[in-house]
Amino acid sequence: MSRAARFKLGVIKRTVELTIDGVAVEVPEGATILDACNKLGIVTPTLCYLSTLTPVNACRVCVVEVEKARVLAPACSRKVEPGMVVHTDSERVRHSRRMVFELLSSSVDMSLVSGEVKGWIDSYGSDAARYGPPAPPAKVGERDARHAGHHHAVDGSVAETVAQPVKIDNDLYVRDYSRCILCYKCVEACGEDAQNTFAIAVAGRGFDARIATEFDAPLTDSACVYCGNCIGVCPTGALMPKSEYDLRQQGRWDEARQTVTQTVCSFCGVGCNLDLTVQDNAIVRVDSPLEHSVTHGHLCIKGRFGFQHVQNLPD
Amino acid sequence: MDLRLRGSDPTPAERATVDLFLLSSGVSEQANGRAANTGHEARAHRHLLLPALHSLQDEIGWISEGALSYVCERLTVPPADAYGVASFYALFSLRPRPPLVAHVCDDIVCMKKGAEDIIATLQDKLGPESSEEGAATWLRSPCLGQCERAPALLWQRAGSDDRSHAPASSEAVGRLLADGLFDAPERGTAPQTETPRDPRLRLLRRIGLVDPTDLDDYRGHGGYSALRRAVRLGPEGIARELADSKLMGRGGAAFPIGAKWDAVAKAPVRPHYVICNADESEPGTFKDRILMEEDPFALIEAVTIAGYATGAERGYIYIRGEYPLATHRLEDAIAQARARGMLGGNVMGEDFVFDIELRRGAGAYICGEETALMNSIEGFRGEPRNKPPFPTQVGLFGKPTAINNVETLFNVLEVLAEGGPAFAGIGTKDSTGTKLFCLTGAIAKPGLYELEFGATLRELLDLAGGVTEGATIQAILLGGAAGTFIDTSDLDLPLTFEATRAASASLGSGVVHILDESSDISAVLLRIAAFMRDESCGQCVPCRVGTVRQEEALQRIVAGRKNASGQDDVALLADLVRVMSDASICGLGFTAGVAVKSALERGLLTPQGSNS
Ligand SMILES: Cc1cc2nc3c(=O)[nH]c(=O)nc-3n(C[C@H](O)[C@H](O)[C@H](O)COP(=O)(O)O)c2cc1C
Ligand code: SF4
Ligand code: SF4
Ligand code: SF4
Ligand code: FES
Ligand code: FES
Numbered sequence: 034m035s036r037a038a039r040f041k042l043g044v045i046k047r048t049v050e051l052t053i054d055g056v057a058v059e060v061p062e063g064a065t066i067l068d069a070c071n072k073l074g075i076v077t078p079t080l081c082y083l084s085t086l087t088p089v090n091a092c093r094v095c096v097v098e099v100e101k102a103r104v105l106a107p108a109c110s111r112k113v114e115p116g117m118v119v120h121t122d123s124e125r126v127r128h129s130r131r132m133v134f135e136l137l138s139s140s141v142d143m144s145l146v147s148g149e150v151k152g153w154i155d156s157y158g159s160d161a162a163r164y165g166p167p168a169p170p171a172k173v174g175e176r177d178a179r180h181a182g183h184h185h186a187v188d189g190s191v192a193e194t195v196a197q198p199v200k201i202d203n204d205l206y207v208r209d210y211s212r213c214i215l216c217y218k219c220v221e222a223c224g225e226d227a228q229n230t231f232a233i234a235v236a237g238r239g240f241d242a243r244i245a246t247e248f249d250a251p252l253t254d255s256a257c258v259y260c261g262n263c264i265g266v267c268p269t270g271a272l273m274p275k276s277e278y279d280l281r282q283q284g285r286w287d288e289a290r291q292t293v294t295q296t297v298c299s300f301c302g303v304g305c306n307l308d309l310t311v312q313d314n315a316i317v318r319v320d321s322p323l324e325h326s327v328t329h330g331h332l333c334i335k336g337r338f339g340f341q342h343v344q345n346l347p348d
Numbered sequence: 349m350d351l352r353l354r355g356s357d358p359t360p361a362e363r364a365t366v367d368l369f370l371l372s373s374g375v376s377e378q379a380n381g382r383a384a385n386t387g388h389e390a391r392a393h394r395h396l397l398l399p400a401l402h403s404l405q406d407e408i409g410w411i412s413e414g415a416l417s418y419v420c421e422r423l424t425v426p427p428a429d430a431y432g433v434a435s436f437y438a439l440f441s442l443r444p445r446p447p448l449v450a451h452v453c454d455d456i457v458c459m460k461k462g463a464e465d466i467i468a469t470l471q472d473k474l475g476p477e478s479s480e481e482g483a484a485t486w487l488r489s490p491c492l493g494q495c496e497r498a499p500a501l502l503w504q505r506a507g508s509d510d511r512s513h514a515p516a517s518s519e520a521v522g523r524l525l526a527d528g529l530f531d532a533p534e535r536g537t538a539p540q541t542e543t544p545r546d547p548r549l550r551l552l553r554r555i556g557l558v559d560p561t562d563l564d565d566y567r568g569h570g571g572y573s574a575l576r577r578a579v580r581l582g583p584e585g586i587a588r589e590l591a592d593s594k595l596m597g598r599g600g601a602a603f604p605i606g607a608k609w610d611a612v613a614k615a616p617v618r619p620h621y622v623i624c625n626a627d628e629s630e631p632g633t634f635k636d637r638i639l640m641e642e643d644p645f646a647l648i649e650a651v652t653i654a655g656y657a658t659g660a661e662r663g664y665i666y667i668r669g670e671y672p673l674a675t676h677r678l679e680d681a682i683a684q685a686r687a688r689g690m691l692g693g694n695v696m697g698e699d700f701v702f703d704i705e706l707r708r709g710a711g712a713y714i715c716g717e718e719t720a721l722m723n724s725i726e727g728f729r730g731e732p733r734n735k736p737p738f739p740t741q742v743g744l745f746g747k748p749t750a751i752n753n754v755e756t757l758f759n760v761l762e763v764l765a766e767g768g769p770a771f772a773g774i775g776t777k778d779s780t781g782t783k784l785f786c787l788t789g790a791i792a793k794p795g796l797y798e799l800e801f802g803a804t805l806r807e808l809l810d811l812a813g814g815v816t817e818g819a820t821i822q823a824i825l826l827g828g829a830a831g832t833f834i835d836t837s838d839l840d841l842p843l844t845f846e847a848t849r850a851a852s853a854s855l856g857s858g859v860v861h862i863l864d865e866s867s868d869i870s871a872v873l874l875r876i877a878a879f880m881r882d883e884s885c886g887q888c889v890p891c892r893v894g895t896v897r898q899e900e901a902l903q904r905i906v907a908g909r910k911n912a913s914g915q916d917d918v919a920l921l922a923d924l925v926r927v928m929s930d931a932s933i934c935g936l937g938f939t940a941g942v943a944v945k946s947a948l949e950r951g952l953l954t955p956q957g958s959n960s
Contacts, residue, residue: 090734091887093931104938105930110734125930129890132927136893163920164897165912180478182438182490182711182882189903190912193896215886224426231426235729235886236435238712240896242886245435247354247427248413248442256352256426 051117066097066108066119075121078130078153080137081216082109083266085329086226089217094133094153097121105129127157135159139167140194140240142212145270165189170196170211177249181238193240199278202251205259205338207278208244212271215242219263219272227331232257261337265320265330274338277318287312295322298336303327305336316340353417353427362408362415369403370396370422393423395745397727401434402669402708409449409506410441425727436729436885438489438711439504439669447506448484450474450521451670453499455491455631455879456829456861456872457788461498462517469518473525484525490713490879491631492670495788496537496795502670503530510672533673536638537795539812550774550782551758552798555642560677563684566645572690574764578653579698581764583613586657592768594780595760599625599716599753600830600856600935602845605760608750611740612658615748620660623725623744623751624651626667626674627709627716630828631879632859635784636754638796640667640674643758644681648704650757652695653764655702658750662703666721669710678706713883717934718751719743720885731887732934755784755858775801779844783855789825789862790816799843806839808860819864823952827856829876830939832946833869853946869952870906873944877902880940891937894928898941905953918948 046061053066053073060069065088070077081092088110096105100118105126120126134154137143138161143154168191176197187193200208217235224231232255236245246255264272273281280286291312298305306325310318319337323330358366367377373396400419404411411434420427434440450470454463470486471477479485492512494500500514501521511530513520524530540546541556549555559565566572578586590606597603612620624647628636640647651663667675682704685691691703707725709715715724719733722744743749759781763771772780779801785808788794792813799808805824815821823833832853834841841847848855863869877899886892901917901924904910911917925941932938947953 089887090933091889093888093890093933096931104932107734112736128923129927129931132894132923133889133931136889136897136927139897140893162913163911163915164900178443180438180441181436183478183488184878184882187900187903188907189900189909192900214889215892232428234426234428234432236428236432237886238436239881239884239886240892242892245428245431247416247431250354254354255428 049113049115051113051115051119053119054121060113062113064113066099066106066111066113066117067095069113069119070097070108070121077108077121078134078150078157079109080150080214080268081218083218083323085323085331086218086221086266089221091217092133092137092214094130096126096129096133098123098126131157131159135161135163137214139164139192141214141269142196142209143214143269145212146268150268164192166191167194167196168192170194170198173198174249176210176241176243177245179237179241181241184239184241195240195243200251201275201278203253203259204275205334206261206264206272206274208252209271209273209278210243212269213244214269214271215244216268218266218268219244222262222266222331223257227329228258228260228262230256230258230260233263259334259338260332261319261334262331264337265332274318276316280312280317286317291317298332300335300339305332307332307336309340315344351420351424351426353421354413356412356414356417358412358414358418362404362412363418365403365407366400366415366418366422369400373399375422394425394727395725396423397425397430397433398710398724399707401430401437401440402710405440405504405506405710406510407507409447410443410445412444416442423727433727433729436712437669437709438882440710444480446479446482446485449504450484450486451489451492451502451504452486453490453492453494453501454488454875455495456825456875457491457495457632458499459871459875460789460867461515463499465518466499466501466516466521469521473522489670490882491629491633493628493634493637493668495632495634495786497534498788498794502672509676510670512670512672536634536641537793538638538642538797539793539795540797546798548800549798550762551639551755551784552796554646555638558643558645560642560644561680563645563681563688563690566643570765571645572649572696574761575649575653575656575696577764578656579696579700583657583659586653586764587613589763589768590760593763593771594778595756595763595771596779596845597753598755598759598783598858600630600854602855605752605756608740608752609654609658612660612748612750615741617741617748618659619662619747620658621744621747621749622651622654622658622660622663623718623721623749624654624663624665624754624757625716625718625721625751626665626671626754627713627721628671628754628857629668629709629713629716630830630857630859631876632788632825632828632861633786633857635786635796635858637671637674639754639758639784640671641677644674644677645685646758646761647678647754648681648685648690650760651704652691652702653760654750654752654757656695656700658748660750661701662705664705664707664725664744666707666709666715666725668716669708675706675708682706712885713879714885714934714936717936720934721751722749729885731885732936734933776842776844776846778846783843783858785843785858785860787812787860787862790819790821790864790867791862792816801844802842804840804842805834805860808843809839809862815862815864819866821862822865822867823863823869823947823950825859825861825863825872825943827854828859828861829879830935830942831856831859832942833950833952835950869947873947873953874899874902874906876943880936884936884940888931888933888937890927890931891933891940894924894932894937895940898924898928898944902944921945921948
């Protein structure tokens with residue numbers, strides 16, 4: 034669906050009635066099951082969904098059971114139909130959600146996901162340790178070199194993961210793909226849904242699929258314009274401003290000492306709202322609120338990274 | 349779109365290859381390169397990405413950064429995107445590679461027919477798998493669709509046409525590496541077409557009799573009478589015949605073709621497209637290959653009928669990249685049909701427009717899934733789309749599309765020849781017509797067989813001369829890697845959609861693979877698990893990670909090793925199979941654990957390492 038279609042206003046829509054967990058609910062035609070769940074206050078876990086991006090329905094953590102359907106449906110993108118009967122907390126649903134969280138946590142470093150996501154992982158009873166000890170991390174460049182349709186022989190003594198060295202190739206942000214759940218959000222933000230730069234894409238196949246520039250070139254050689262919009266949408270901390278990454282490495286990142294100040298970017302006349310995360314009187318990270326009508330969470334290099342001039346700090 | 353290219357230049361040979369390809373595809377050279385190459389016109393060329401990559405792989409032997417960059421410049425595709433597409437396919441190499449590459453099948457049929465001997469020979473002569481230097485190298489490959497003449501190889505040759513090699517042997521491979529002489533391709537094996545010829549053949553009626561390189565000979569054997577009849581009936585008449593015939597799709601999902609074509613014909617959005625799914629990559633399957641190699645004009649005729657019936661002016665045949673002979677035969681047949689007015693602006697003088705484009709896959713089982721196939725044609729990664737919407741409404745290039753399997757389309761010719769009601773009289777009430785079976789393993793005469801629906805497994809085996817002398821059946825794999833195991837107690841199972849479904853099995857693509865007492869079922873299961881892991885597109889978590897965990901758990905069970913976390917691996921597998929079949933996006937994930945599950949249920953895999 035195009036952005037224009039999603040943000041179209043003022044069209045009078047028919048409504049659709051459906052039943053979720055035994056409760057009747059009426060939503061506009063074209064709404065998703067997730068929209069209907071939200072209306073009823075039913076919390077649905079999501080990872081690859083973001084209101085400002087085209088749904089890719091890839092993570093499958095939002096699945097629900099639709100009566101008469103053979104398989105579960107992704108709530109984030111399945112459109113409601115009249116008379117649909119949906120179950121969001123059946124044993125089948127809970128099993129799939131538990132397993133999706135479990136498969137992800139057993140193969141990806143999820144330690145920096147939000148508290149909300151951590152809560153879901155716990156409440157669904159996911160146990161990442163069931164698959165045995167993790168395999169040793171891949172060496173530099175090894176995962177990038179894997180060839181589609183081939184993988185090295187495994188014996189099951191360790192559980193494969195996506196662990197690999199952090200990619201640090203510029204001064205503004207780092208890419209720690211050991212934390213990547215392949216939610217496609219950064220690719221969408223860099224491409225058609227926001228930035229239209231197309232610096233990154235999904236490469237490779239299967240478990241060896243990965244986010245990459247062309248021929249895995251360093252960002253400095255790629256089309257990247259450092260808008261940081263990929264950072265803004267990344268749910269796992271795989272993409273992170275260098276300022277935040279360095280503090281974390283030094284063990285000095287401390288959320289208890291942080292405040293978030295909202296302001297307006299001073300670089301140009303567009304008027305993007307900024308959320309400045311400040312620790313010890315220094316800006317450590319800049320975001321833009323998702324709900325802000327001007328930015329939808331997206332910024333440019335100046336708003337996101339151009340904050341050095343407002344703080345005269347000794348090194 | 350503002351492209352930023354990294355400034356690696358193509359070599360003169362790479363540039364010439366791409367230029368030649370684009371010229372032949374009608375893309376003109378822009379006077380000032382990129383600047384003029386923007387806007388809608390340029391973006392409309394995205395669908396040429398896959399064939400452009402093929403031209404480089406075919407001619408140069410690999411795809412360098414400079415070459416990819418040049419393709420991007422000419423087609424206005426962001427380089428990161430193009431890299432994502434190129435790295436999706438197993439047949440493309442993005443690093444230097446010797447000009448001659450042997451892809452050796454080590455899949456479920458060939459593994460029992462000497463594949464490892466051939467691999468040992470190649471290792472001995474060429475060194476380890478996938479070397480970047482030397483005159484030749486080798487790679488393991490999933491099923492190459494030549495299973496009836498296992499063991500099989502595919503020789504990928506830079507600057508020259510690729511060659512299938514089956515049956516292969518260590519000696520033949522050694523000889524070939526020494527003298528560089530490739531034998532002419534062998535014919536596929538369909539024992540009922542040998543003398544004495546089985547008089548009951550329908551789909552195989554012309555195989556072995558018709559000259560596959562001659563349009564006139566095809567007409568001499570009754571070719572194009574079905575199209576003539578179709579035009580007389582008109583689209584609505586065809587729809588009626590198909591509905592009466594109760595013909596179901598043979599690509600695996602058994603969907604009624606009448607309903608599919610009708611939905612496309614009536615779809616208000618234009619244009620409409622038709623696609624023939626010739627990606628045949630289910631391990632153990634080779635039926636479509638033999639049909640295309642031996643009777644290519646019949647497929648052209650059937651696709652043309654599909655176009656006429658659904659109001660499409662363009663059809664695509666998407667053939668798997670590992671079928672050089674079938675590709676060649678179809679290219680030739682399309683060219684002859686065009687030259688003789690059987691395709692083009694006034695088909696057969698009947699005043700309708702239709703043409704066919706042949707597209708090659710590049711080593712990706714998932715591209716047989718219909719929506720992945722459409723993304724692949726459009727120049728994107730072969731990732732399946734979420735359904736609904738279904739292709740009959742939102743298909744190729746977002747337009748209403750009818751997609752059918754090769755065998756299904758061959759059946760359409762039969763329906764038109766006999767009439768829908770007569771066709772419905774063949775077979776059983778719910779499985780009408782005949783079915784092709786790919787019979788391999790411990791059987792006297794492996795090959796392609798055609799039987800009326802309703803015949804039992806025992807009748808099929810009898811037709812093929814019974815099991816190999818002295819062998820006893822341990823199990824039978826029905827339907828391929830996404831299929832199920834059955835055993836001798838099921839020999840009287842009628843081979844129909846309804847009877848196999850009732851037995852919790854499925855005909856799938858028609859694979860019937862016989863495993864005797866000497867077969868290692870654990871090895872077959874491990875190969876299937878590795879296959880699913882390799883072929884998962886990687887889009888959704890249940891399948892991307894689930895197939896990895898399935899292979900790991902299976903390895904432990906087979907080795908009799910305990911799970912280090914103290915888990916019961918059989919229960920773990922059950923959990924994995926469940927999430928894959930419930931929460932995946934597409935059929936690959938839904939069925940990725942089916943074979944393993946059925947082997948466990950049948951007690952074919954005795955778990956020694958489980959804690960229970
Ligand atoms: C992983 C996967 C692979 C498939 N491969 C093929 C294939 O090689 N050939 C085919 O005809 N259908 C294949 N299918 C089925 C197609 O999606 C589709 O159902 C079929 O082309 C429809 O044609 P039919 O109605 O004539 O059977 C595959 C499906 C899946 C999920
Ligand atoms: S910083 Fe901006 S341009 Fe660079 S990869 Fe991220 S989204 Fe794309
Ligand atoms: S880097 Fe972040 S946003 Fe991008 S796919 Fe991975 S987890 Fe998602
Ligand atoms: S089920 Fe597997 S092949 Fe299908 S979309 Fe998901 S990851 Fe891709
Ligand atoms: S949130 Fe719905 S599939 Fe990811
Ligand atoms: S060609 Fe080897 S298994 Fe099919």
